[in-house]
Amino acid sequence: MGPPGAGKGTQAQIVADRFGIPAISTGDIFRANVAKNTELGIEAKRYMDAGEYVPDSVTNLMVRNRIDEEDAVKGFLLDGYPRTLAQVDELDGMIAYTGHRLDAVVVLTAEPAELVRRLADRAHKEGRADDTEDVILRRQELYLEQTAPLIDVYRKRGLVCEVDGLGEVEEVTARIIEGLGKVEES
Numbered sequence: 001m002g003p004p005g006a007g008k009g010t011q012a013q014i015v016a017d018r019f020g021i022p023a024i025s026t027g028d029i030f031r032a033n034v035a036k037n038t039e040l041g042i043e044a045k046r047y048m049d050a051g052e053y054v055p056d057s058v059t060n061l062m063v064r065n066r067i068d069e070e071d072a073v074k075g076f077l078l079d080g081y082p083r084t085l086a087q088v089d090e091l092d093g094m095i096a097y098t099g100h101r102l103d104a105v106v107v108l109t110a111e112p113a114e115l116v117r118r119l120a121d122r123a124h125k126e127g128r129a130d131d132t133e134d135v136i137l138r139r140q141e142l143y144l145e146q147t148a149p150l151i152d153v154y155r156k157r158g159l160v161c162e163v164d165g166l167g168e169v170e171e172v173t174a175r176i177i178e179g180l181g182k183v184e185e186s
């Protein structure tokens with residue numbers, strides 16, 4: 001977890017590779033569907049372009065189907081999910097059903113000024129439709145309002161590993177791996 005621009009996608013991919021499990025990014029799945037113009041993509045695009053969350057019903061079903069795929073049987077790393085309390089409940093139900101267990105929740109932190117800088121940089125390089133200034137502000141607002149409160153929910157379960165997202169990519173990865181070891185011990 002972490003605000004837009006904290007580096008979730010980058011780190012999720014690297015960390016998942018280390019553990020030999022898939023990184024499942026809801027944002028990436030939505031974007032792939034938008035690119036292919038699927039029904040899901042058309043529905044999701046309306047929300048994404050405005051910086052709003054895609055409705056829970058749509059997102060939950062998508063994640064449920066994804067973690068049912070063969071490559072996720074041994075485990076998986078979720079990037080960008082859950083983002084609402086309803087999604088937390090839904091995830092609990094899903095993994096109870098598949099027989100998995102939530103091992104840890106990595107929270108990437110970063111200062112607001114750095115976040116804005118990174119997102120502006122990404123907008124320049126990748127041209128994502130939701131990386132415009134007003135949409136970025138809305139995404140940050142929604143994160144604080146709806147998603148940041150989930151950190152406490154997971155902290156109470158003793159699952160949270162908070163990591164400073166500032167610095168070189170490799171440095172941040174090393175902090176995550178170290179933090180995950182500590183969650184496991186406790």
Ligand code: ADP
Binds near residue numbers: 047052053081083084
């Ligand atoms: P970022 O975290 O940098 O904003 P993501 O790629 O994770 O980018 O998500 C992009 C967009 O996809 C979000 O702004 C939202 O519209 C949608 N989305 C991704 N994950 C979820 C989710 N769990 N619930 C609802 N909407 C989501």
